[in-house]
Amino acid sequence: MGSITLKNVSKVFGSHAVIPSIDLDIHHGEFVVFVGPSGCGKSTLLRLIAGLEDVSDGEIVIDGKNATELPPAKRGLSMVFQSYALYPHMSVRSNIAFPLKMAGEDKAVIDKKVADAARVLNLTDYLDRKPRQLSGGQRQRVAIGRAIVRQPEAFLFDEPLSNLDAALRVNMRLEISQLHQQLKTTMIYVTHDQVEAMTMADKIVVLNRGRIEQVGSPLELYHKPDNLFVAGFIGSPKMNFISGAPAAAYQAHTIGIRPEHLTLSKDQGTWRGTVGVAEHLGSDTFLHVKADTIGTLTARVSGDFGVTHGDQVYLTPDVQRLHKFDEKGLAIR
Amino acid sequence: MATLHTRSAARLMIAPSVLLLLAWMIVPLAMTIYFSLLRYNLLMPGMEEFAGLSNYIYFVTDPAFFQAVFNTLAIVLGVLFITVIGGIALALLLDQPMFGQGIVRILVIAPFLIMPTVAALVWKNMFMNPVNGLFAWLAKLVGLQPFDFLANAPLFSIILIVAWQWLPFATLILLTALQSLDEEQKEAAQMDGAGAWSRFFYLVLPHLSRAITVVILIQTIFLLSVFAEILVTTNGGPGTQSTNLTFLVYAQALLQFDVGGASAGGIIAVILANIVAFFLMRMIGKTLEA
Numbered sequence: 001m002g003s004i005t006l007k008n009v010s011k012v013f014g015s016h017a018v019i020p021s022i023d024l025d026i027h028h029g030e031f032v033v034f035v036g037p038s039g040c041g042k043s044t045l046l047r048l049i050a051g052l053e054d055v056s057d058g059e060i061v062i063d064g065k066n067a068t069e070l071p072p073a074k075r076g077l078s079m080v081f082q083s084y085a086l087y088p089h090m091s092v093r094s095n096i097a098f099p100l101k102m103a104g105e106d107k108a109v110i111d112k113k114v115a116d117a118a119r120v121l122n123l124t125d126y127l128d129r130k131p132r133q134l135s136g137g138q139r140q141r142v143a144i145g146r147a148i149v150r151q152p153e154a155f156l157f158d159e160p161l162s163n164l165d166a167a168l169r170v171n172m173r174l175e176i177s178q179l180h181q182q183l184k185t186t187m188i189y190v191t192h193d194q195v196e197a198m199t200m201a202d203k204i205v206v207l208n209r210g211r212i213e214q215v216g217s218p219l220e221l222y223h224k225p226d227n228l229f230v231a232g233f234i235g236s237p238k239m240n241f242i243s244g245a246p247a248a249a250y251q252a253h254t255i256g257i258r259p260e261h262l263t264l265s266k267d268q269g270t271w272r273g274t275v276g277v278a279e280h281l282g283s284d285t286f287l288h289v290k291a292d293t294i295g296t297l298t299a300r301v302s303g304d305f306g307v308t309h310g311d312q313v314y315l316t317p318d319v320q321r322l323h324k325f326d327e328k329g330l331a332i333r
Numbered sequence: 334m335a336t337l338h339t340r341s342a343a344r345l346m347i348a349p350s351v352l353l354l355l356a357w358m359i360v361p362l363a364m365t366i367y368f369s370l371l372r373y374n375l376l377m378p379g380m381e382e383f384a385g386l387s388n389y390i391y392f393v394t395d396p397a398f399f400q401a402v403f404n405t406l407a408i409v410l411g412v413l414f415i416t417v418i419g420g421i422a423l424a425l426l427l428d429q430p431m432f433g434q435g436i437v438r439i440l441v442i443a444p445f446l447i448m449p450t451v452a453a454l455v456w457k458n459m460f461m462n463p464v465n466g467l468f469a470w471l472a473k474l475v476g477l478q479p480f481d482f483l484a485n486a487p488l489f490s491i492i493l494i495v496a497w498q499w500l501p502f503a504t505l506i507l508l509t510a511l512q513s514l515d516e517e518q519k520e521a522a523q524m525d526g527a528g529a530w531s532r533f534f535y536l537v538l539p540h541l542s543r544a545i546t547v548v549i550l551i552q553t554i555f556l557l558s559v560f561a562e563i564l565v566t567t568n569g570g571p572g573t574q575s576t577n578l579t580f581l582v583y584a585q586a587l588l589q590f591d592v593g594g595a596s597a598g599g600i601i602a603v604i605l606a607n608i609v610a611f612f613l614m615r616m617i618g619k620t621l622e623a
Contacts, residue, residue, distance in 0.1 A: 050524060052520050052523065052524075071523075072520075072523050072524045073523065073524060073525070073526035073527075077524070078524060078525075079520075079521070079524045081517045081520070081521055082517070083515065083517050085515065085517035085518045085520065085521035086518075086521075087518060087521075087522075087535070087536060087539075088540075089539040089540070089542075090535075098522075098525050098527075098535070099524075099525035099526055102525055102526040102527045102528075102531060103526055146521075146525070150525075
């Protein structure tokens with residue numbers, strides 16, 4: 001079954017340690033998302049698991065077997081690339097059939113598996129087209145089809161939605177989640193988009209500069225971030241950080257409060273401020289409030305809270321949902 | 334999107350260059366056709382007279398003619414065969430990361446920059462010479478009789494020399510094509526379980542098909558008119574064993590001073606080149622459209 005364990009894995013390019021040392025357990029059937037800013041090593045980590053890069057040190061165990069030295073094809077993983085990496089001169093059918101053909105499967109078996117995959121992914125009508133005749137979303141599905149026909153232990157996705165437009169991205173996000181429900185196979189998904197991470201993952205691995213900042217379910221990360229980085233990275237709009245005297249009042253070096261946990265009032269509250277920019281989304285409004293003593297805070301209010309630029313408002317944090325951090329940026333619990 | 338006005342202005346603007354190019358092509362062609370219909374020998378100046386098609390009949394019934402046609406095609410096909418296969422192999426090698434890559438690549442291009450006459454003379458005197466040549470020395474080193482390439486296998490020797498000159502061109506075009514192959518596609522094939530050979534056959538070769546087409550088309554144009562290499566090495570001989578059409582026309586015009594016959598040969602060469610081009614475009618032109 002598709003469990004993957006990384007023990008002490010590190011990757012060094014020249015003298016630069018992209019990944020100093022990582023330990024991670026991925027259980028069978030989990031949807032794990034690696035998330036982090038660009039250059040944090042998340043793609044490198046995925047490529048190490050895939051076998052497209054050699055580890056500098058440590059061990060990768062797939063399914064209980066040490067796979068550190070195995071070539072990519074022997075690890076029982078399939079990968080969906082950011083550019084889809086379809087073979088441009090082959091039809092959709094041959095693209096999906098390629099891994100089976102390489103495995104030396106029977107013609108009849110290949111035809112059946114390709115037809116099955118095409119049915120699952122709604123590609124039956126496009127089997128004889130070339131990739132360049134397909135739209136972005138269809139190409140994406142072909143790439144997924146090529147990955148699922150092998151019935152791998154785990155799927156690896158390398159920022160698969162970043163080349164799609166916003167509307168299609170939401171659709172494909174759903175489709176991939178549904179596919180995970182259907183197949184119940186382990187999936188590892190790399191993205192820099194925390195919304196994708198929050199919506200799809202069973203378990204999120206937040207990476208920063210090659211280190212794991214925190215591992216947990218989306219809600220765990222949202223409610224109990226271990227440190228400033230995770231607190232700032234998860235959640236949209238970003239958490240407000242306040243340091244100095246207002247933080248000291250709560251016995252912390254820095255306090256963090258999410259925009260949705262600030263209460264706004266026109267006549268009374270803890271902090272006074274002036275409305276700068278108001279972003280109206282219809283259901284919600286994000287207010288950028290310049291608070292007198294602490295700087296600019298973002299607050300989320302309901303869409304019909306009527307204030308405009310220059311109005312004076314009072315902000316009150318929900319003390320229960322205040323996050324406190326020490327000098328090192330670690331959470332105080 | 335152009336308006337009627339800008340379109341006619343554009344036509345007017347390009348008219349001079351079109352006319353110049355047309356004249357550049359039409360005038361020599363018309364003169365060659367005109368000469369080919371005359372009895373025109375440089376040894377008998379002032380005695381030109383209309384000769385009908387006799388020049389053509391004379392040229393085609395020359396026993397050297399069919400040998401020359403065969404040799405022309407043999408040179409084209411032989412050189413294409415060596416350069417395309419050798420070019421792919423060299424491009425694959427040069428694509429591998431190695432120490433001193435930049436310098437090696439420049440060295441590989443070097444033969445293309447050497448003049449055909451110089452290259453042919455170097456091969457003739459320094460490599461293929463049965464007494465002083467490098468190949469003769471190698472043969473003697475292992476106790477074999479030195480082989481006189483230019484006397485015993487003249488056509489093959491010329492194919493070898495010309496192929497050596499054109500190999501860098503093929504390598505260069507194929508190498509750049511190879512470098513444009515998407516890295517993720519190669520990795521995807523690797524994940525899909527394709528070995529090195531399968532990756533080459535299913536991924537690299539189809540990707541190179543367009544570049545190979547370009548190499549074949551461009552080289553064919555130049556290889557149909559190989560001349561300098563023959564002139565300085567075998568002089569078309571022994572007999573007519575290494576005479577191609579270009580060389581036969583040269584011999585007719587400047588060794589036998591028969592301008593009329595040479596012009597007829599020239600026109601025949603043009604027709605043959607068009608036939609080759611026609612088949613070539615039919616065969617491989619399709620890959621360029623995609």
